[in-house]
Amino acid sequence: xxxxxxxxxxxxxxxxxxxxxxxxxxxxxxxxxxxxxxxxxxxxxxxxxxxxxxxxxxxxxxxxxxxxxxxxxxxxxxxxxxxxxxxxxxxxxxxxxxxxxxxxxxxxxxxxxxxxxxxxxxxxxxxxxxxxxxxxxxxxxxxxxxxxxxxxxxxxxxxxxxxxxxxxxxxxxxxxxxxxxxxxxxxxxxxxxxxxxxxxxxxxxxxxxxxxxxxxxxxxxxxx
Amino acid sequence: xxxxxxxxxxxxxxxxxxxxxxxxxxxxxxxxxxxxxxxxxxxxxxxxxxxxxxxxxxxxxxxxxxxxxxxxxxxxxxxxxxxxxxxxxxxxxxxxxxxxxxxxxxxxxxxxxxxxxxxxxxxxxxxxxxxxxxxxxxxxxxxxxxxxxxxxxxxxxxxxxxxxxxxxxxxxxxxxxxxxxxxxxxxxxxxxxxxxxxxxxxxxxxxxxxxxxxxxxxxxxxxxxxxxxxxxxxxxxxxxxxxxxx
Amino acid sequence: xxxxxxxxxxxxxxxxxxxxxxxxxxxxxxxxxxxxxxxxxxxxxxxxxxxxxxxxxxxxxxxxxxxxxxxxxxxxxxxxxxxxxxxxxxxxxxxxxxxxxxxxxxxxxxxxxxxxxxxxxxxxxxxxxxxxxxxxxxxxxxxxxxxxxxxxxxxxxxxxxxxxxxxxxxxxxxxxxxxxxxxxxxxxxxxxxxxxxxxxxx
Numbered sequence: 001x002x003x004x005x006x007x008x009x010x011x012x013x014x015x016x017x018x019x020x021x022x023x024x025x026x027x028x029x030x031x032x033x034x035x036x037x038x039x040x041x042x043x044x045x046x047x048x049x050x051x052x053x054x055x056x057x058x059x060x061x062x063x064x065x066x067x068x069x070x071x072x073x074x075x076x077x078x079x080x081x082x083x084x085x086x087x088x089x090x091x092x093x094x095x096x097x098x099x100x101x102x103x104x105x106x107x108x109x110x111x112x113x114x115x116x117x118x119x120x121x122x123x124x125x126x127x128x129x130x131x132x133x134x135x136x137x138x139x140x141x142x143x144x145x146x147x148x149x150x151x152x153x154x155x156x157x158x159x160x161x162x163x164x165x166x167x168x169x170x171x172x173x174x175x176x177x178x179x180x181x182x183x184x185x186x187x188x189x190x191x192x193x194x195x196x197x198x199x200x201x202x203x204x205x206x207x208x209x210x211x212x213x214x215x216x217x218x219x220x221x222x223x224x
Numbered sequence: 225x226x227x228x229x230x231x232x233x234x235x236x237x238x239x240x241x242x243x244x245x246x247x248x249x250x251x252x253x254x255x256x257x258x259x260x261x262x263x264x265x266x267x268x269x270x271x272x273x274x275x276x277x278x279x280x281x282x283x284x285x286x287x288x289x290x291x292x293x294x295x296x297x298x299x300x301x302x303x304x305x306x307x308x309x310x311x312x313x314x315x316x317x318x319x320x321x322x323x324x325x326x327x328x329x330x331x332x333x334x335x336x337x338x339x340x341x342x343x344x345x346x347x348x349x350x351x352x353x354x355x356x357x358x359x360x361x362x363x364x365x366x367x368x369x370x371x372x373x374x375x376x377x378x379x380x381x382x383x384x385x386x387x388x389x390x391x392x393x394x395x396x397x398x399x400x401x402x403x404x405x406x407x408x409x410x411x412x413x414x415x416x417x418x419x420x421x422x423x424x425x426x427x428x429x430x431x432x433x434x435x436x437x438x439x440x441x442x443x444x445x446x447x448x449x450x451x452x453x454x455x456x457x458x459x460x461x462x463x464x465x466x467x468x469x470x
Numbered sequence: 471x472x473x474x475x476x477x478x479x480x481x482x483x484x485x486x487x488x489x490x491x492x493x494x495x496x497x498x499x500x501x502x503x504x505x506x507x508x509x510x511x512x513x514x515x516x517x518x519x520x521x522x523x524x525x526x527x528x529x530x531x532x533x534x535x536x537x538x539x540x541x542x543x544x545x546x547x548x549x550x551x552x553x554x555x556x557x558x559x560x561x562x563x564x565x566x567x568x569x570x571x572x573x574x575x576x577x578x579x580x581x582x583x584x585x586x587x588x589x590x591x592x593x594x595x596x597x598x599x600x601x602x603x604x605x606x607x608x609x610x611x612x613x614x615x616x617x618x619x620x621x622x623x624x625x626x627x628x629x630x631x632x633x634x635x636x637x638x639x640x641x642x643x644x645x646x647x648x649x650x651x652x653x654x655x656x657x658x659x660x661x662x663x664x665x666x667x668x669x670x671x672x
Contacts, residue, residue, distance in 0.1 A: 001572055010561070010569045017560040017594070078554025081526055082570055087546050147390065151383050155373040165366035165387060168359045169394050172401035179408055200397075208390070215386050221527050222379040376488065459489050 003086050004096060011100040022105060025062040026112050032058040033116040044121040051120030052130045052181045055113055059134060060141065060170065064163045066105050067145035070097070071216065075153050081220045090213035094146070098209060102142045110134045129184030133177040136194060140201040143208035144169050150215035154222050172200060236453045237462045239313060243446045250443035257436030265429035272426075278342040281335055283430060287437035289332040289353075292360060295325035295441070299367070300392035303385035313449075315381035316456070318388065319371060320448040324441060326364035333357055352406035356399050363391050377456060473617040473647035475502045476547070477537055478523065484531030485518055492518055493668055494531070502617070502647040505640065505663035507654065514669030516653040517553070517622055523651065524550040524620045536618070549616040553623040556607040559596040563587060563606050566595060573613040581612035584639075586632065601627045611639055619643060621652040637661050 001009070015022060036054050037047060074080040083093050113134060117127040148162030155161070176197045183190045265283035272279040299321045305314035336354055337347040348354065367384050374380035422430075457463050477499065484494035492515030500506060508516045521527045523534060525545045536544035557566045567578045582588060585605040595603055604627045611619065619640070625633055637660035640650050 001568070003572065006569050006572060010558075010565065013561055013565050014558070074558070076554070077558055078552050078556045079558055079570075081550075081552065081554075082556065084526060085545055085548060085550060147386075151370060151387060152373060154379065154383075155375070158373045161369055161373050164362075165370055168362040168366065168398070169391070171359055172394070172397045175401040175405040179405070182408065211386055211390050215383065218379060218382050218386070222374075222376050 003088050003093070007093065007096045008100055011097075011104060015104050021066075022108055025066040025105070025109055028065060029058050029062040029109060029112065029116065032061065033119055036120065048121040048123065051117065051122040052126050052185075053178060054120060055116050055122070055130060056133070056174070056177060056181070058116070059109060059113060059138075060174070062109055063106055063138060063141055064145050064167070066109070067101065067142060068149055068160065068162055070101060070146050070149040071153055072149070075216075075219065080216065084217075084220065090217060091210045094150075094212045094216065095205075095209040098142055098146050098205075098212075101146070102139055106138050106142055110138065123185075125187070126181060126184050129180055129190060132190075132194060133180045133197065136197045136201055137173045137177050138201075140173055140204035140208075141170060143204045143212070147208055147212050147215060150212045150219070153216065154219040173197065176200070236313075236457045236460070240450055240453050243450050247443055247446045247450070250439050250446065254436050254440035254443050257432055258440060261429050261432030261436050265426075265433060269426050269429055270423065275343060278339065281339045283433050285332060285335040285339055286430060287434040288328050288335060289357065290434060291437055291441050292325060292329040292332050292357065294438075295321050295328060296360065296363065296388075296392060296395065299325060299388050303388045303392075306381060306385050307389075312378075312381075312456075313453075315377075315385070316449050316452045317445065318367075318381065318384060319452055320445045322364055322367040322371070322384070323448065324444050326361060326368060328441070329357060329361040329364055333361065350406070352403045355406070356402045359398055359402070360395075363395070366391070471615065471646060473502065475647060476617040476649055477501050478618065478649060479535040479538070480523070480532070481534075482532040483519075483522065483529065483534065485515060485522065485527075486530060487515070487518060496532070498666070500649050500651070502649060503644050505644055505650045505652075505661055507652055507657070507661075507663045507665045508668060509653070509665050510668035516668055519668065520550075520620050520622050520651060520653060521552070524548055526550070547616050548618045548620060549610065549614050550620045551607055551610065551622065551624060553626065555595075555603055557595045557603060560594060562592050562594055563598070563609075564591045566606060567609060567613070571610055571614050577613050578609075581609045582606075584612045585609045585635065601629060601632070604628060605632060608636065611636075611643070617648045619648060619650040619652075621650065623653055623655075625654050625656055625658070633658065634660065 033055065036050075040046060040050075071080055083090060086093065110131065113130060114127055117130060122130065144166045145163065148166035151165065152158035152162040176193055180190045180193045180197065183193065262283060266280050269280070271277055299318050302314040302318040302321065305311050306318065333354070336357070340349060340354075341347050367388055370387055371380045371384050374383055454463055454466075479499050481497045482494075483496040485492045496519075508519055510516055518527060522529060523541075525541050525548065529541075534541040536547060556570075557563075561569075563582065564575070564578060567573070567581070568575075571578070573581075579588075579591065582591060585608055587602060587605055587609065590598065590602065590606075595606060598606065608624060624636060628636065637658055640652075640661060644650055
């Protein structure tokens, strides 16, 4: 079996062993969404207006929560250092791990956002735009939060530091996605913004794994 | 290649002693420029016909805001030096600049807010420049927090280096996206209108102050770098002798 | 199987951690058939030395060459087993080895038989005892073909019988032209090894 297949097979088996890892972020997302009308008002016009933005932010938080410990258990078990002996560049393996993480942990999160949209009375057109932005933007977000996770690997008292460190870098993505949602609400053309968002995601997905692998190597080099 | 002090720039003792002299020069130069620039700007520059005297905060706000941004770039430069030449001093500089840069960013936010009250009638608006500055403050905090969380100084330095390099690549993207976001959401009326060309009697003192603040920043960074060098080299004989003498 | 003649050349290796000099000017050459035990008190830098030779730590000073090539280009010839578990608790014994070694199932099963984990193929590692978990990690020695073995505390948590099995495997590995470096606090009886004492640098 090639190393790539072995990585994917391992991810699938890990999910089968810890199904809670998938459900907890979804659970979190739905809880946050349920809090919005409680904190605001059960007024469906008001909710529809802010609904898509709320869902975006909640998904972002759920994703962060989910990715924070991406490499932690493999690192402390000493399995991560074995990646260095696999006959592939570390950045490539990191990329595979991030892809698998996106497929198995982020995608389910995106797929339940329509339910959240219905709960907040988001209109169908905006809902489609919301789904599209999440699809296109989450690869970049996953990469960045993976970097946060890798940078803080060696520090036992980092807490949510990885999240804090990476969140400012989400700004362009959030702004572009919000732009798409606003245009979708107006009914104007969203394609140029989607293209920008996609470009950002593609560039991030190509370059960030290199930084992640440097961070992992650094932390392996500092541990006993 | 290992972690070695690089050439004479790499010798902590050489740096400590030289930097002490540079610091003295910078300190006096900054003091003269800042006293001159501030007195001129606050006391003698003409009153702005639109904003009255409240505009005079630019003699603090503008230099500090320039510095806040320039220092992030300087930090990224240090990160490059750290990774390419493995120079420990670059890491020391990065550590100092992160703290100073954060301080200048906060100062520029606060002075901006104080200026905002008479100009916009409120301390905070989600203006593009204020927002970018806020994000910049968070980026600085990240660099400081990451270093604080990792025990080994070499490792902490390298982790910060990675973060700062990723940050500096993103910084222009963040800046442009925030500017675009601002035009998307806010009517142009809240933005400061294109300022008419300032008369020389206004901008010359500003220039003097900008120079003064830059040199003052160099003074502060050098001072903090010297302190960090002493702390990191605390087990070296020359540091023990130095402390023994004091 | 017989390995091509292998050689590890360490020249003037030096390492400092947390302002403490662990070793310096360490030079030696290891050839096929050699077993080296790195000894020394706690904190002497045994793990650091092994991890440096395994390529996990950046070399601070000096040089390591494997078959005259820089170490970084030869990591595929190294089998490193550290003192961390090296296995994932939530996966089965077989799945762990499949991922780490890429060997086929028949070979893995025979390796597991050799380390006394026959019948545990589908047990999760977290269900095993500590010694059994260690056996699972060590099973890689029976199914990976790398000439250079670097084993950090391989004897920890093993019973007498497994210690003997491991010694026999190390012996047959070096007889086939391999090289083995290891650390341990209980000197093994059955092995014919040289010792490198660390911890004498001030």
